[in-house]
Amino acid sequence: MSAALVSLGLDTPTADYLSTLPGAAGLVPGRVVRVDKGLSTVLTEDGPVRASWSGGVLAAVASDAQASPCTGDWVALRRWPDDRITLEAVAPRRTAIVRAEVGGSSRGQVLASNVDVIAIVAGLIPEPNIGRIERFLALAWESGARPVVVLTKSDLVGDADSIAEDVATAAPGADVLVCSATTGQGLEPVRALLDGNATMALLGVSGAGKSSLVNALAGVELLDVQAIREDGKGRHTSVRRELILLPQGGVVIDTPGLRGIGLQEFGEGLVAAFPDISGLADQCKFKDCVHQTEPGCAVQKALADGTLPVRRYESWVKLQREAAFMARRTDARLRAEAKKEWARQSKGYRRDITPRQ
Template identity: 40%
Template sequence: MTYDLQDLGWSSFFTRQIDDDTARPFRVSEVHRSSLTAFSPEGVSRLISPDHETGAIAVGDWVLADDEFRVTTILERQTLLQRRAAGHEVKPQLIAANVDTLFIVSSCNADFNIARLERYLALANAAGSYPVVLLTKADICDNPSEFRRQIEQLPLAPVVETINAKDEADVKAAMNWVKPGQTAAFVGSSGVGKTTLANGMTGDSDVTAAVREADSRGRHTTTSRFLKRMLNGGWLIDTPGMRELQLFDAQEGLDAVFEDLQSLAQQCKFNDCSHESEPGCAVKAALEAGEIDADRVERWRKLERENLYNSESLAQARTRQKTFSRHVKSVMKGSKKRKGR
């Protein structure tokens, strides 16, 4: 089946970036180690990326390619979901690009974690995607409204849908947050029902895995990211379950999620107040008066420290890389001069 550019999510935002009428746009549906799978009005194509590491391209990206299906340009993104990659080295890992709606999936059991939810909300707000929380397994939970209540108590609480992922009406209600041509993505732990939801939204029949009853944890059934057509004309990027989500370059997202605490912090006597022992601290005063939740303040402090550390480390790594590249070019240039004598 083929789609026109508008079906695939093309808009004037991308049109403005092209000054060559012969350019061939493609929407990336899968990222492999040395190649890409992508949609275009001509169908599905395999693209090669000689000038870009595929790690710099995300599922959902729009790219331009030549007649030999070599990527020549990665178009600027409207939104980009990214996190710190696993491991000791601080570097980014791209999750998905050009995502309009971020479905944050959690289940009504031991998987539910308000601190993790705040991380996902910060991720969505930093990227510019609209967050919608999907609380799954409501059909096997004694009191699903309690989980919903915890989310709705958050300042600027996101939209919440409490659903049974196997119920067609519930799945359609979630799909209503994605219009034809728009793109959604899933984030959440393994075992929360993302694959079951994806099957209901796309008509696929991917295999699901059982969840351990002891801790409600599941196994990875989705191991790669794929862009799939939804039954309502939208697009869905299914992602593997995340055991860890480390934030960086997410200050704007944190400011949105913790807007109430940020407003308080602006009333502190000192601009660099750590909100722990400084005199004139508005946050500390609100804590002592019982006006704000101590656990939430601690989560805010933790995420602020994490984001600052990762952002600064990444900036330093990029500076070192640029310095090293300039040094290599200088050495090579000097070597050529000596050879020419």
């Protein structure tokens, strides 16, 4: 593996996969920086290039939207005699941040891939929305990457540590870091997340300070930043997901501000985000307890004696219901697609066996 690709986060299993592709000798490995309507900017050993998608990739995307190349993907490129460059294959993803598609579809949208750390960025002013942080945490845990909560703008408040304690109670298992991109205070623990050429994706709403954080970590102004609006809401600075190689090492994937995160059918992610409630649920008298009025419900008992905050329980219930709803929609979509495929094959079969007149 070349040092340039290793600095981008290339690992041995991915390198081995790319090297064993058919015709690998004529392929160029690289990592997707960003995607624009069927074109990808890819960073290779020799620098960035623009690549269109091959027929094989387009066919894969047609059958599964999640096969679409995304920021963070490791890919194989082919250079043609007429100077065209095509993206021929996408390596299997170690981790993937997947949310439900905008518009309520049951299909998933991959926001970024091959991420080691997901930094859920929230500004300390206005005070962070803990329910939203819990939602981001469920998404992050499900991805397979390590979640971390980064609270920014500590220079603008006097009770940053107190707010961080409140956030920490809603983020068991995830570190909560407090920093200021303006003064540099608290940046070293954040920068340490990138040790070993790690890739860190930033998730958060507009105005959380993601672009300012990238600039502070880089030590130079790589991204434009804007002040928040008078009503406290953020302005969109980043307009697309983009991979950024930092001068001191490590890779950051900056994402546009997300007003909402649609959850898909969550398994381990929701359990990991709410280990306290999951642990209580295991103690319930009945295995099919729905944690409302059943006798012997450990969750309701914890609510009654105050050991489980009502706010956290309500947040968990909301996410559980949403995940269950998306699971039902996915099942219905898969059944409909299977029925259409069966009808298509049956039609072809009848055409093939019908004798010509």
